[in-house]
Amino acid sequence: MSGRRGRDKYHTHVEPKLLLIEAWARDGLTEEQTAAKLGVAYSTFRTYKDKYPALLAALKRGQEVADVEVENALFKRAVGYQYDEVTRESEKAIDPETGQIVTVMVETKRVTKEVQPETAAAIFWLKNRRPDKWRDKQEIGHSGSVEVNNPLQGLTTDELKKLIRDG
Known part of the structure; x- marks a missing residue:
């Protein structure tokens, strides 16, 4: 049920x-x-x-x-982008169908404005869309060998302790 x-x-x-x-x-x-x-x-x-x-x-x-x-x-x-800012003002006009006076909104001014690019948005976009190039932590690979000259290499523990004591 x-x-x-x-x-x-x-x-x-x-x-x-x-x-x-x-x-x-x-x-x-x-x-x-x-x-x-x-x-x-x-x-x-x-x-x-x-x-x-x-x-x-x-x-x-x-x-x-x-x-x-x-x-x-x-x-x-x-x-960044551009947009038009439009100003409208009311005006009286005669309605052609009825012949009556009506109020209409008429565009009186149009200005194209520009919004500058925002750095934070660009960084966010790039880190998410191109993480291989824009992540904070870069992975760096290494191939080959690293030679280290260690003068203490091969000494026993007792020999190392003696060196520390004798300073």
Whole structure:
């Protein structure tokens, strides 16, 4: 009986909200928070993810979109970008269809602004995308041999102790 209730709850509480679930994932809600918003237990929600591919797909799509948006924003901060700042002011105009006076917003000024690259974003990007070249710790290999001239080599423990005592 409980299996039937669970299936019914998926079809009544979850399936109709797949698009909303995708949006919640995009907005950064955890699966626990999503389950709570849907009115199902988190353990049940996890079962639904395994049982219903449409739910898993909605979660993945939402998370993917959010990840891409953040990656794009980080990249823009790392390399700098330009944007247009637009100023609009209200003006009175006559609506051609009704002949009445209406208020409309009219662009009065447009200025292209530039945001300089941000060093921290560039470093973060490079360390994660090109760790072979940008990690803090560089691995340096060595091949061959190292010759060490040790004048104490070959002495016994007793001979070394005598040298220490006699100083």
